[in-house]
Amino acid sequence: MxxxxxxxxxxxxxxxxxxxxxxxxxxxxxxxxxxxxxxxxxxxxxxxxxxxxxxxxxxxxxxxxxxxxxxxxxxxxxxxxxxxxxxxxxxxxxxxxxxxxxxxxxxxxxxxxxxxxxxxxxxxxxxxxxxxxxxxxGDIHAVTAAHNQLAAQIDNHLFRGSRSGLAPDRVTWRRALDVNDRALRTIVAGLGARTDGPTRQSGFDITAASEVMATLALTTSLQDLRERLGRIVVGYTRDGEPVTAERIGAAGAMTVLLRExxxxxxxxxxxxxxxxxxxxxxxxxxxxxxxxxxxxxxxxxxxxxxxxxxxxxxxxxxxxxxxxxxxxxxxxxxxxxxxxxxxxxxxxxxxxxxxxxxxxxxxxxxxxxxxxxxxxxxxxxxxxxxxxxxxxxxxxxxxxxxxxxxxxxxxxxxxxxxxxxxxxxxxxxxxxxxxxxxxxxxxxxxxxxxxxFRLLYPDEAPLREKIDLIAREIYGADGVDFSATAAADIDGFQSAGYGRLPICVAKTHLSLSSDPALKGAPRGWRLPVREVRLSAGAGFVYPICGTMQTMPGLGSAPAAESIDIDSDGNTVGLF
Amino acid sequence: MxxxxxxxxxxxxxxxxxxxxxxxxxxxxxxxxxxxxxxxxxxxxxxxxxxxxxxxxxxxxxxxxxxxxxxxxxxxxxxxxxxxxxxxxxxxxxxxxxxxxxxxxxxxxxxxxxxxxxxxxxxxxxxxxxxxxxxxxGDIHAVTAAHNQLAAQIDNHLFRGSRSGLAPDRVTWRRALDVNDRALRTIVAGLGARTDGPTRQSGFDITAASEVMATLALTTSLQDLRERLGRIVVGYTRDGEPVTAERIGAAGAMTVLLRExxxxxxxxxxxxxxxxxxxxxxxxxxxxxxxxxxxxxxxxxxxxxxxxxxxxxxxxxxxxxxxxxxxxxxxxxxxxxxxxxxxxxxxxxxxxxxxxxxxxxxxxxxxxxxxxxxxxxxxxxxxxxxxxxxxxxxxxxxxxxxxxxxxxxxxxxxxxxxxxxxxxxxxxxxxxxxxxxxxxxxxxxxxxxxxxFRLLYPDEAPLREKIDLIAREIYGADGVDFSATAAADIDGFQSAGYGRLPICVAKTHLSLSSDPALKGAPRGWRLPVREVRLSAGAGFVYPICGTMQTMPGLGSAPAAESIDIDSDGNTVGLF
Incomplete structure (x- = not known):
């Protein structure tokens, strides 16, 4: 930076x-x-x-x-x-x-x-x-395209009767754009005529926060990428069964969109x-x-x-x-x-x-x-x-x-x-x-x-234990407080076969603790886990500890206002 | 095709x-x-x-x-x-x-x-x-980025007090993505907390329909592009004064985004x-x-x-x-x-x-x-x-x-x-x-x-006359019926100094007439103009004759579902 x-x-x-x-x-x-x-x-x-x-x-x-x-x-x-x-x-x-x-x-x-x-x-x-x-x-744009192609196919899948049983109110896949745009954080899409639907609340994350980006960063080959994209969970049925990008029929096209x-x-x-x-x-x-x-x-x-x-x-x-x-x-x-x-x-x-x-x-x-x-x-x-x-x-x-x-x-x-x-x-x-x-x-x-070199935990350690290890041995916490939601999330992922995945704790980067105000090396605190999410394509589980902003906004004087070309056509104001 | x-x-x-x-x-x-x-x-x-x-x-x-x-x-x-x-x-x-x-x-x-x-x-x-x-x-993606950068700056401009006087309910600039996604045709954005606003109804067009794309296609140099982007009208004040991308402070950054x-x-x-x-x-x-x-x-x-x-x-x-x-x-x-x-x-x-x-x-x-x-x-x-x-x-x-x-x-x-x-x-x-x-x-x-070779009309012909000429001499219509809105639009553009622009009639491509069902060379019909819009960056005025879909949807069996890689990593199913 x-x-x-x-x-x-x-x-x-x-x-x-x-x-x-x-x-x-x-x-x-x-x-x-x-x-x-x-x-x-x-x-x-x-x-x-x-x-x-x-x-x-x-x-x-x-x-x-x-x-x-x-x-x-x-x-x-x-x-x-x-x-x-x-x-x-x-x-x-x-x-x-x-x-x-x-x-x-x-x-x-x-x-x-x-x-x-x-x-x-x-x-x-x-x-x-x-x-x-x-x-x-154009790589980030390709990630945006693959991400939003899946989103469009999900809504089309719902529009045409949701043969997978995917529940409209249990879709977790949002849309993505590489722009700082706070107005896109929460939207209701699908307004207008019936043929402009389905109507659902959703939103956009910045493309860097897309699971497709995380997946591309962790893949080892084109075939591996194809498999990972297919594993992405886009939401759940009424019974809580995960629905994947494979089931939506989007993983092949997403792979082709990412082949460069x-x-x-x-x-x-x-x-x-x-x-x-x-x-x-x-x-x-x-x-x-x-x-x-x-x-x-x-x-x-x-x-x-x-x-x-x-x-x-x-x-x-x-x-x-x-x-x-x-x-x-x-x-x-x-x-x-x-x-x-x-x-x-x-x-x-x-x-x-x-x-x-x-x-x-x-x-x-x-x-x-x-x-x-x-x-x-x-x-x-x-x-x-x-x-x-x-x-x-x-x-x-x-x-x-x-x-x-x-x-x-x-x-x-x-x-x-x-x-x-x-x-x-x-x-x-x-x-x-x-x-x-x-x-x-x-x-x-x-x-x-x-x-x-040694890993902090083996694949086979239960998710809860992995999170506890990171909190104590890396962050210096006294322990972890799982909310009821988080506990249920973990049990669900564990029983659905995602228990072997590593952990990517979503917490503030401004402190060793989960409180951005605490500087130095805070002691005597516990890590609160509000909920736990799955990134099945990238291959990790991420506990949410605090408020994570996944779509930045623009300030009162955005850098963009100073960026321009000069009379010779050179770029100025870009840092 | x-x-x-x-x-x-x-x-x-x-x-x-x-x-x-x-x-x-x-x-x-x-x-x-x-x-x-x-x-x-x-x-x-x-x-x-x-x-x-x-x-x-x-x-x-x-x-x-x-x-x-x-x-x-x-x-x-x-x-x-x-x-x-x-x-x-x-x-x-x-x-x-x-x-x-x-x-x-x-x-x-x-x-x-x-x-x-x-x-x-x-x-x-x-x-x-x-x-x-x-x-x-990556050109289309660059157009998407420039288009949405302007959109983000517009909402940020509104969020921070709209010093230009741009009225939130008179913003005409939408957002753009290169995807067939009917659910994005009409959205309400800016929901959630106050800091996630402003709340406005808007929507996405496919990037091919972006004025930035039209502008890029008609520009003659990087400096000309810079000027055209600055002229883009993004909406109006309560008094009906046009507010441009230049006023929003986005035209320079948009140009830099488009320099490749x-x-x-x-x-x-x-x-x-x-x-x-x-x-x-x-x-x-x-x-x-x-x-x-x-x-x-x-x-x-x-x-x-x-x-x-x-x-x-x-x-x-x-x-x-x-x-x-x-x-x-x-x-x-x-x-x-x-x-x-x-x-x-x-x-x-x-x-x-x-x-x-x-x-x-x-x-x-x-x-x-x-x-x-x-x-x-x-x-x-x-x-x-x-x-x-x-x-x-x-x-x-x-x-x-x-x-x-x-x-x-x-x-x-x-x-x-x-x-x-x-x-x-x-x-x-x-x-x-x-x-x-x-x-x-x-x-x-x-x-x-x-x-x-001769142009159909000179720059200085009034907008109304240009539209009438196209309707009669190109489409074979008996004349043009302007709605009250369309007439007011034309008067507004004419008095705001856009009268010298050429005309790009937005009508169905499936007929010489404005009725897609009429084949051959229809006679005995009049061109109905519902409203007239301005593409000041691209440099044309476009009368709307009929319903123009600017964001396609996906069919019941989208091509994407058949696109994939084979076991050798080759693309299959793309036509």
Whole structure:
């Protein structure tokens, strides 16, 4: 994500740097990864699609070290996780190692909303950023199309008598669009004449929140995708029997609609480091990780594959380990935990940071004690990594105005934890600024401990037990409170044969707890599970803990209002 | 469109032929058109985008003969207009002339609905048909995104106090999706909490019916597109003042969202004839023609540019002449009017043809009198062409079971009208089957009469007069009946400065009249105009004559239910 600490001026500078970057031909980028030219389809300027046959073709090549980048609990300041992935990739290449990075495709709604895009920033960007942030090769749109094709077939199925017995008031499948549009959150559709029906209350989620997106991100092949799409549960009969997309007759067409989208996109960083860009499932209700197929390709394209897991380690990395790696079979060698001086100070609870408002003065003053007071969050995230048998590395994403004593405080905390730590100025300096981090990561992956990767729970553990384990051992809760609805949901899924699925807890990303106001590492709380939902296509069960917004709105001054072309036809105002 | 006369077996055969076609490299296709390699961006297998700088780059090259393909009034039998465009292009190339074709991008909703795609059929197809029919390079999705970005900003504008004065109940801008989904025709959005609002009744149109699509199809450059998008009227204030997309602050972002989509797509036919595929505006409420920019490029790429106008000459060709050519400044040299034996027999009114039902026996029996009885429709369409000073050519799209006496009857009718006529078997035989047609067209464009192209009306004619002219001189009506609403609409547009715009009459395509049941060339009727709408971005005013469905539904057995992948991952069931 664009670093929220950067000012308007530095954001505009990022766009300029991006537009000045010298792109290498995609065939050269692919050749450097050992991918046959015939498996690379150029897709407009600076982007290509990689055929899935590449997975098989590269399988005999050596396996790269697999490094996941995660972070401390996000603050409104932005920790710069994507820039760190990009910077680290560039740093590894600068220090004589070959690295590929894997990132998510940014959702267009937020890019045109308030947040900015997902291309990184400064001298650590994936380019061309206009293409990365808008449409790219159309994968998100293909997900939208497949999602809404199923929705249309569901309503047509109801309209024509519902031969499956699907009950109109028990349809759980909504519609999807990649736009920030609060007015679409809840709608009544099918108004008008009888032939314009059926009339039902429903709504739209942003496409990143679509189960189709989550499914595409976790699939391993086109045939696997076909099967997963068929398993999607769209609703229930009056008797509570699940009705699938297979039964609606939509899974085949959905697969055909996704046959280009399943191929990972190849782009490059400003320093020509290969970047696989693929899928962007929501981080709250889905995995928040880029695709399995991108990593299955990237793992054989060099010495390092650096991949990103959304939000903090309790969210993205836990899912990376227990859902994504469970599917891919890939074993991570190290995990980078990104922290910033200001974010740790914010985790002290002593400064109130509000998105879009000027920073409180106290946060800007030199005060290493505040850093230490916020360190519990960092310690908890490191513990989560080690709980999975993976070697952590702390990356201090350094900013020009950081005080040396505060950076030193983070180094001391890492040293106390026995964890390698490096400061990185990749935003300002590109790969050159990430050399210390690259060396730390290169050391970390050589540790024998990296071979001890373990999943948090086995497939066969009951759903309730899996949720309890995550709550206690990852979030630090005292236990879980299941509502009556949630308990019934779990019993239903367990008896319907979904008990072996892993868990993707839908909770706030703004706290280790389920209360976004609690900073640091909260103790003495219990995880409330309101209801439990099924993502049978993606292959996980997701307990709902708190209010999950699946369709963002636009702010009072949407980014879109500033985006335009100039008199030469260049894009301006896009970050 | 896929020829509706073809059986399931021949449709499956079309898919097989398409998948067996040998594609030439896109750079070779482009080189043959004289386009610099640097202006060609490959976009996946068998498709490329052409940079708009090509218009300028080619401007010194000779101008091709400009041939538009139109038809008699459509019947449920399908006349094979797209296959004729493709076949004629191939036929011209086979007979030693260089030709480029220009067609619309098919709308995905109907492709997955009932109609099938728009790739042509048999041995006259644009390939790869899966790419043409699904997503292609994402242009339709980009239109969807731009359309819905404006919609989201409109509701956000209302939510935040409507500083423009836009009245919530006078918003005319709806939302758009490329799917057949009747349940989205009329919705109430913005239900739920106050922050999920505003609550308004609205709905979705299929993206082909979006004003953004109509605008993209008529624009001449990126800067022109920016201005047109800004002019889009999204609704009115309480005082009836129009509120534009510019005022909402969305036009810049919409332009950036469309900056790839404005570039025409280059594909090829099965015989490697270059095919420009670009835009697909609805034929009823918009122009039903492919883009101006595609033709501005195609006109300098060889000896012939064959372009298609949707529906019959009273619809697509009239708009081609009076809207598209008015914008592009290009002058057509000939117009091919496609007819079939069966369709003319259907126009006799003696046979009742219902889509999806077996053909009536009488239609299949040899009866040249029926052909002559239906000839008035053909004569009327030829008259429309000549009214614009363009030389018509009758193309008989011949089928294996046509009786010779019936084909001869069409030739006699054409001879009576003094019009060249050729039978073409391009569906079965490809370009070889279109050689007679190619020769007839090549002769027609050499006529001195081809230089006498004239628009039906000047810009400065009042809107009411323009509508009256189209009704009388094109449709053969006795006059126009404006409702009170329509009269007020016209006065409003005239006084708001939209009086110089051309007219795009929204009426049924199934009759020369506004009554779809009237076949042949109806006389003694008046055109009822219920209301008049404005497409300020595209730049036309459209009177509504009858019920226009702008969001199709799915049938009882949608095509999507048969579309799938086979065990080798190949697409099956897509036509």
């Amino acid at each position: 664009t670093n929220a600490l950067s000012t308007e001026a530095s954001r505009a500078h990022s766009l300029t740097l991006s537009q000045q970057a010298t792109l290498a031909p995609m065939r050269d980028i692919a050749a450097g990864m050992g991918i046959d030219e015939e498996l690379v389809e150029p897709y407009g300027r600076g982007a290509a699609k990689i055929d899935l046959a590449t997975v098989e073709q590269l399988s005999a090549r050596p396996r790269a070290k697999y490094v996941v980048v995660t972070a401390i609990t996000p603050t409104p300041l932005g920790e710069g996780k994507t820039t760190t992935v990009i910077g680290l990739g560039q740093g590894l290449n600068r220090t004589g190692r070959s690295a590929t990075i894997a990132i998510r495709q940014p959702s267009m709604g937020p890019t045109l909303g308030i947040k900015g895009g997902g291309a990184g920033g400064g001298r650590s960007q994936v380019v061309p950023m206009e293409r990365l942030n808008l449409h790219l090769t 989208a399943i191929k990972p996109n190849l782009m490059q960083t400003m320093e020509n480091t290969p970047a696989l860009v693929h899928c962007g499932p929501f981080g709250n209700i889905a995995t928040g990780n880029s695709s399995v197929v991108a990593d299955l390709i990237g793992i054989h394209t060099g010495e390092f594959l650096v991949t990103e897991a959304g939000f903090a380690a309790d969210m993205g990395a836990e899912r990376f380990f227990n859902i994504k790696c469970r599917v891919s079979g890939l074993i991570p060698d190290a995990a980078v935990v990104v922290a910033t001086v200001r974010a740790l100070k914010a985790h002290s609870g002593r400064h109130r940071v509000i998105a879009g408002r000027p920073l409180p003065q106290g946060l800007l003053e030199e005060n290493p004690d505040d850093v230490r007071a916020g360190a519990d969050n960092l310690r908890a995230q490191l513990a989560i990594i080690r709980h999975h048998g993976v070697t952590p590395v702390v990356a201090i994403n350094a900013f020009p105005n950081d005080h040396a004593s505060e950076v030193a405080a983070i180094r001391e905390i890492a040293a106390e934890e026995g964890v390698r730590c490096a400061a990185s100025t990749h935003f300002a300096d590109g790969g050159r600024g990430a050399e210390e981090l690259a060396e730390a990561v290169a050391e970390a992956v050589t540790e024998p401990a990296t071979s001890s | 896929t020829n509706a006369l073809s059986t399931e077996a021949s449709r499956a055969h079309s898919l097989t032929l398409s998948q067996q076609a040998t594609l030439a490299p896109m750079r070779d296709i482009a080189a043959g058109m004289g386009i610099d390699e640097e202006l060609v961006e490959p976009y996946g297998r068998g498709a490329a985008k052409i940079d708009l700088a090509t218009v300028e780059q080619l401007s010194a090259r000779p101008r091709a003969k400009y041939v538009v393909v139109t038809a008699i009034t459509p019947t449920p039998l399908g006349e094979g207009k797209t296959t004729t465009v493709i076949g004629l292009g191939q036929g011209l190339n086979r007979t030693g002339r260089s030709a480029t074709i220009a067609i619309r991008q098919p709308s995905m909703g109907p492709t997955l609905g009932i109609k099938g795609g728009g790739a042509g059929g048999g041995r006259s197809q644009v390939v790869p048909m899966e790419r043409l029919n699904l997503h292609l390079t 989509a404005i570039k025409p797509n280059l594909m090829q036919t099965m015989e490697n004839t270059p095919a420009l595929v670009h835009c697909g505006p609805f034929g009823n409420i918009a122009t039903g023609n492919s883009s101006v920019v595609a033709d501005l490029i195609g006109i300098h790429t060889g000896e012939f540019l064959v372009t298609e106008a949707g529906f019959a000459a009273d619809m697509g060709a009239e708009r081609f002449f009076n809207i598209k050519c008015r914008v592009s400044g290009l002058i057509p040299d000939a117009a091919v009017v496609v007819a079939t034996v069966r369709a003319l027999k259907a126009h006799s009114g003696r046979h009742r043809v219902i889509a999806g039902r077996p053909l009536p026996q009488g239609l299949l029996e040899e009866n040249p009198d029926d052909v002559r009885a239906g000839a008035d429709n053909l004569r009327a369409q030829l008259a429309i062409i000549r009214h614009h000073g363009v030389t018509p050519v009758v193309a008989i799209n011949a089928f294996p079971n046509d009786h010779a006496s019936e084909v001869a009857a069409i030739r006699e009718i054409a001879a009576e009208e003094g019009v060249r006529c050729a039978a073409s078997t391009h569906f079965a035989d490809g370009g070889r089957g279109a050689e007679e047609l190619a020769e007839a067209v090549a002769e027609a464009v050499t006529e001195p009469a081809t230089s006498s």
